[in-house]
Amino acid sequence: MSSALKSQYPAELMGEARARLKSIFGFDHFRGRQPEVVERVLTGESTLAVMPTGAGKSLTYQLPATILQGTCVVVSPLIALMHDQLRAARANGIRAATLTSVDADWRETMDAFRSGELDLLYVAPERASQPQFRELLASAPIALFAIDEAHCVSEWGHDFRPDYRQLRPLMDAFPQIPRLALTATADAHTRADILVQLGIPDSGMIIAGFDRPNIRYAICHGDNAGRQIARLMEENPGPGIVYAPTRRKVEALAEQLAVATGRAVRPYHAGLPPEERAANQAAFVASEDMVICATIAFGMGIDKPDVRFVAHAGIPKSIEAYYQETGRAGRDGDPAQAVMLWGAGDFAQARQRLSEVPEDRRGDERTRLDTLAALVETAGCRRAILLRHFGENPPASCGNCDNCLNPPQVADTSEIARKLLSAVYRTGQSFGFGHLQKVLTGQADARVQQRGHDHLSVFGIVSAEEAPLLQPLSRALQARGALVPTDHGGLALGGNALAILRGEEAVEIVLPPKRERRGRRGTGVSNPAGDPLFEALRDLRRDLAAQAGLPPYVIFHDATLREMAVQRPVSLAQMAEIGGVGVKKLDAYGEVFLTVIRQH
Numbered sequence: 049m050s051s052a053l054k055s056q057y058p059a060e061l062m063g064e065a066r067a068r069l070k071s072i073f074g075f076d077h078f079r080g081r082q083p084e085v086v087e088r089v090l091t092g093e094s095t096l097a098v099m100p101t102g103a104g105k106s107l108t109y110q111l112p113a114t115i116l117q118g119t120c121v122v123v124s125p126l127i128a129l130m131h132d133q134l135r136a137a138r139a140n141g142i143r144a145a146t147l148t149s150v151d152a153d154w155r156e157t158m159d160a161f162r163s164g165e166l167d168l169l170y171v172a173p174e175r176a177s178q179p180q181f182r183e184l185l186a187s188a189p190i191a192l193f194a195i196d197e198a199h200c201v202s203e204w205g206h207d208f209r210p211d212y213r214q215l216r217p218l219m220d221a222f223p224q225i226p227r228l229a230l231t232a233t234a235d236a237h238t239r240a241d242i243l244v245q246l247g248i249p250d251s252g253m254i255i256a257g258f259d260r261p262n263i264r265y266a267i268c269h270g271d272n273a274g275r276q277i278a279r280l281m282e283e284n285p286g287p288g289i290v291y292a293p294t295r296r297k298v299e300a301l302a303e304q305l306a307v308a309t310g311r312a313v314r315p316y317h318a319g320l321p322p323e324e325r326a327a328n329q330a331a332f333v334a335s336e337d338m339v340i341c342a343t344i345a346f347g348m349g350i351d352k353p354d355v356r357f358v359a360h361a362g363i364p365k366s367i368e369a370y371y372q373e374t375g376r377a378g379r380d381g382d383p384a385q386a387v388m389l390w391g392a393g394d395f396a397q398a399r400q401r402l403s404e405v406p407e408d409r410r411g412d413e414r415t416r417l418d419t420l421a422a423l424v425e426t427a428g429c430r431r432a433i434l435l436r437h438f439g440e441n442p443p444a445s446c447g448n449c450d451n452c453l454n455p456p457q458v459a460d461t462s463e464i465a466r467k468l469l470s471a472v473y474r475t476g477q478s479f480g481f482g483h484l485q486k487v488l489t490g491q492a493d494a495r496v497q498q499r500g501h502d503h504l505s506v507f508g509i510v511s512a513e514e515a516p517l518l519q520p521l522s523r524a525l526q527a528r529g530a531l532v533p534t535d536h537g538g539l540a541l542g543g544n545a546l547a548i549l550r551g552e553e554a555v556e557i558v559l560p561p562k563r564e565r566r567g568r569r570g571t572g573v574s575n576p577a578g579d580p581l582f583e584a585l586r587d588l589r590r591d592l593a594a595q596a597g598l599p600p601y602v603i604f605h606d607a608t609l610r611e612m613a614v615q616r617p618v619s620l621a622q623m624a625e626i627g628g629v630g631v632k633k634l635d636a637y638g639e640v641f642l643t644v645i646r647q648h
Contacts, residue, residue: 065111065113114167118188122169123171176214226388228481265449267387280357314339350593354601356385357385358387392522401533459517461556465525466549489508
């Protein structure tokens with residue numbers, strides 16, 4: 049920090065920060081706990097900021113970087129993410145560059161850094177840990193180390209990256225430079241580990257909360273993922289992400305959804321040729337209505353604010369992963385949906401994979417899976433379970449998840465569970481659900497008779513009234529681990545099955561309500577009033593973005609266009625008062641947008 053800045057009081061520094069918030073970013077006010085983080089950065093204090101996706105984490109280092117003397121070095125995990133943030137920063141007039149393996153202008157970038165001509169320099173952790181990079185940093189003043197996706201530094205985090213562990217020695221070589229670690233996804237254990245691994249004091253942690261109230265969470269059984277997601281796409285004409293567990297499923301879903309909806313749908317997974325993968329990602333980032341089907345390899349590198357839905361065609365790895373992946377929806381603050389479709393086989397496979405986990409971590413991974421099962425099976429508020437997992441104390445109901453909007457019934461199925469588990473045991477723990485269902489409901493087909501299962505005490509003990517509960521009960525018991533798959537597709541007892549059989553534990557399951565199909569939204573969430581001016585402004589934004597080779601949201605977010613359509617400014621001075629219109633964007637785009645507004 050320069051001597052001039054050191055002599056300023058925090059109030060004076062924050063006055064300058066607020067002035068630049070307006071002139072550079074076009075906003076009159078900070079959001080949430082942004083000002084606390086910015087003030088700590090400006091006064092040279094190291095900080096861990098835990099802020100939900102869409103809360104403006106990048107602003108907490110981009111804004112100080114325009115005030116402090118020297119360059120802010122930003123460590124980011126993926127090249128695509130760095131380039132997205134680079135475009136957004138430059139569009140606001142911030143002097144920024146990336147130093148990555150795909151940048152042909154690396155010599156010019158290094159010269160600009162040495163000459164003090166950069167506010168921001170983005171690098172990957174793999175480069176940051178190299179001795180040559182440390183030598184480069186020693187050649188010019190540094191203002192700040194900003195570590196994005198900081199949960200990657202922790203083995204307890206869901207995206208652990210070993211190269212992040214090399215950042216502490218790099219930063220320790222510059223002990224006077226403050227550190228800012230940023231993450232949206234870290235439970236208490238992970239947060240404590242981040243502080244240790246990055247050398248940030250406990251007093252430096254700021255938790256802005258984990259709630260994303262604009263996201264509507266819904267979880268249901270995936271009886272036909274293609275049909276269910278196609279319906280979701282019909283209801284949401286904007287961009288969307290569909291996560292599938294395997295490459296084969298990704299490609300099958302992409303093809304099925306494209307045919308069913310007529311929408312542009314592309315696949316993304318590590319098995320695609322690099323050029324095809326990059327082209328699909330670039331097309332998605334630039335699109336206002338494309339849907340991408342992907343494995344979990346996709347997403348961390350996407351800084352796209354207008355994703356209207358995220359769908360999981362299967363369970364994620366953990367609640368942390370689910371929160372991170374669903375957080376890619378609605379980053380612009382507009383309403384968005386997160387839908388998970390699950391099946392009993394998802395949990396069965398996940399529990400089988402626990403045997404591949406090192407023994408010292410197996411217990412923690414089993415707990416994570418149990419926590420995810422509780423989220424899937426709950427009859428209560430989904431958001432409350434998510435927020436409690438991250439240490440918050442939310443209200444009992446959020447009013448914006450499937451269970452709060454349409455409360456399901458809960459059935460005590462303890463007796464039926466004992467019948468089902470008894471049938472599993474008495475048939476030798478080697479038959480699948482279909483066979484067990486026939487035995488329990490008294491259907492003596494050839495296979496049942498051949499095995500002599502029509503003479504068992506459990507044959508026909510489930511009544512016609514109880515029979516419809518067998519399948520959802522089987523799914524629930526598999527999710528909880530009381531039923532586990534065998535190598536040959538059968539079911540065996542596991543977990544707390546014996547306690548249930550003895551009557552020591554009760555079993556309740558959720559009976560999902562019947563869901564009415566909703567009609568397609570006419571104009572989409574971005575233009576709820578169907579305003580023709582808004583659509584004209586979107587058309588102009590689309591043309592300008594295509595000419596500049598930028599995603600449309602880099603020009604202006606939908607929220608900015610909506611405010612233009614409502615306020616209808618007639619001068620540059622009035623346009624400057626619109627949220628999201630800074631000085632650089634006013635100069636670049638103000639007159640052309642005013643022309644369209646005047647025409648309406």
